[in-house]
Amino acid sequence: MLKYEMIAQEINEYIEKEHYEAGDKLPNVEKFKEIYGVSKSTVIKALENLEKKGIIFQTRGSGIYVRNKKKDGYVNLFSASGFHDEIVGRQLTYEVKEVAEVTPSKHVQKQLKLEADEPIYKVERVIYVDNKTFCTELSYFNKSVVLYLNEGIAESSIFEYLEQHLKVKIGFSDIYFKVDKLTENEAPKLSLQAGEPCLRYEQLFYTTTGVPFDYSQLVYHYENALFYIPALK
Amino acid sequence: MLKYEMIAQEINEYIEKEHYEAGDKLPNVEKFKEIYGVSKSTVIKALENLEKKGIIFQTRGSGIYVRNKKKDGYVNLFSASGFHDEIVGRQLTYEVKEVAEVTPSKHVQKQLKLEADEPIYKVERVIYVDNKTFCTELSYFNKSVVLYLNEGIAESSIFEYLEQHLKVKIGFSDIYFKVDKLTENEAPKLSLQAGEPCLRYEQLFYTTTGVPFDYSQLVYHYENALFYIPALK
Missing domain, CATH: 3.40.1410.10 (Chorismate lyase-like)
Known part of the structure; x- marks a missing residue:
């Protein structure tokens, strides 16, 4: 697993653990950089990965939002x-x-x-x-x-x-x-x-x-x- | 329309005009920078936009590929x-x-x-x-x-x-x-x-x-x- 994939997994678990719901705003890139002690570009790649999976949505200049969890089944x-x-x-x-x-x-x-x-x-x-x-x-x-x-x-x-x-x-x-x-x-x-x-x-x-x-x-x-x-x- | 949206439209027309087909490799970011005389970041944003629309697919380190055109209707x-x-x-x-x-x-x-x-x-x-x-x-x-x-x-x-x-x-x-x-x-x-x-x-x-x-x-x-x-x- 690549570093950014590991961070993507960590952020996904963070969303679960902190009980974020659809529409909630997540911390910004700088904050995630601090939490996981990785480079900005790793955080950005991790967030791109989560966006492609439909887990988060990013708006330029506005922030990072959590999406609905896929329904079971x-x-x-x-x-x-x-x-x-x-x-x-x-x-x-x-x-x-x-x-x-x-x-x-x-x-x-x-x-x-x-x-x-x-x-x-x-x-x-x-x-x-x-x-x-x-x-x-x-x-x-x-x-x-x-x-x-x-x-x-x-x-x-x-x-x-x-x-x-x-x-x-x-x-x-x-x-x-x-x-x-x-x-x-x-x-x-x-x-x-x-x-x-x-x-x-x-x-x-x-x-x-x-x-x-x-x-x-x-x-x-x-x-x-x-x-x-x-x-x- | 924002600059990157205009460039996205230009690249889309370029794909049409040059008869690119699904799976064909497109020129790289540097080349598009030259063709349209815009900054690297504008080209990158334009390509992201086309990727979200399902028109191209980008592989890190490998290149930019054209996807199937949506069938009519x-x-x-x-x-x-x-x-x-x-x-x-x-x-x-x-x-x-x-x-x-x-x-x-x-x-x-x-x-x-x-x-x-x-x-x-x-x-x-x-x-x-x-x-x-x-x-x-x-x-x-x-x-x-x-x-x-x-x-x-x-x-x-x-x-x-x-x-x-x-x-x-x-x-x-x-x-x-x-x-x-x-x-x-x-x-x-x-x-x-x-x-x-x-x-x-x-x-x-x-x-x-x-x-x-x-x-x-x-x-x-x-x-x-x-x-x-x-x-x-």
Whole structure:
């Protein structure tokens, strides 16, 4: 963990311990510098980190404010990087339907910016939270970034594996979604009826150097999935 | 418009003009300093601004990358501040059902952090995009920030009015949502049937100094509303 990440964690704990609530003003940079005995630039980086996570909001010239705590059980879509970060304290289970090397369709090829018919990994899973169906997931991984995958790896968090073992640096992602009706084919996977509601969701992940490496299509269970976004103006 | 906002706009146009695509690396800060003849700190602020809007992604020590352009017709939930910013080039119509001064329920009182039984503004609208029902909206406004409202104002963008006339500085917001089935009461407002899908959505807006001033409950039409989030790791 880098120094600024440690300070970010300290400040987060400070917010908890001192019972700050949404809208409350925090001490300024100078004060945090004193409290933790670190440089101004470390405090600034730590605060940027907390701002990106939606924990604080900074106004130039006015101060630092605490934001609402994420409600329990809600998935933060803004900083989503796989569910293991989000579904804390609850049981997350991955049911692997398929892991295969395939040739991408034209659509997937375009998303992942593949040159020709390079093979990719296709992973199909059903994800459960506390034994309730949460979503179905169909993912395509660029093999130049995701060097290796198998069923055993897909039974846990793929992102944890990518970060810890393949040293992939996950940067940002684009999410597109809409509400829809479940098809005959999709409904049984979520233990629902065709025509019932769902969230139909597409996400394209990039590394920190702008390489798209994961294009996923998810279908969320309408009763079991709750979402949160810490938005800016 | 502030200087850094102008430079942000220039850089955005530069990205368009030079046909940069998602994942492409942009020139560095020094280069932009040269191109626009402004200070380093102005370029840095401009880039921060573009990063918050999901247009670029910056990696410490590695560079500045272009992100995917928002698809046409999708609402950016991360930087949502009323629909007039988002639904560009399409016809936005507000059908005002009610504007009233009411005493808040306990729930609304808690959201807006009101001390006692302070009266608030309640606004009920149906929003249309290109004459298609987009969503229903029920909003509660803190009167200490939203000093005045009436039907005429609610027939256009309330946020534009707040920013331009009441000089309200909108800071950040918390969004919570889930997919659900429409009730008997809701369905006709969206020209749908009870039991059909919808996105049920709550948003709490704060000023830049952390004062909650707008608590809104929206119900989106499942066929007409499309969403986008430029997410971070």
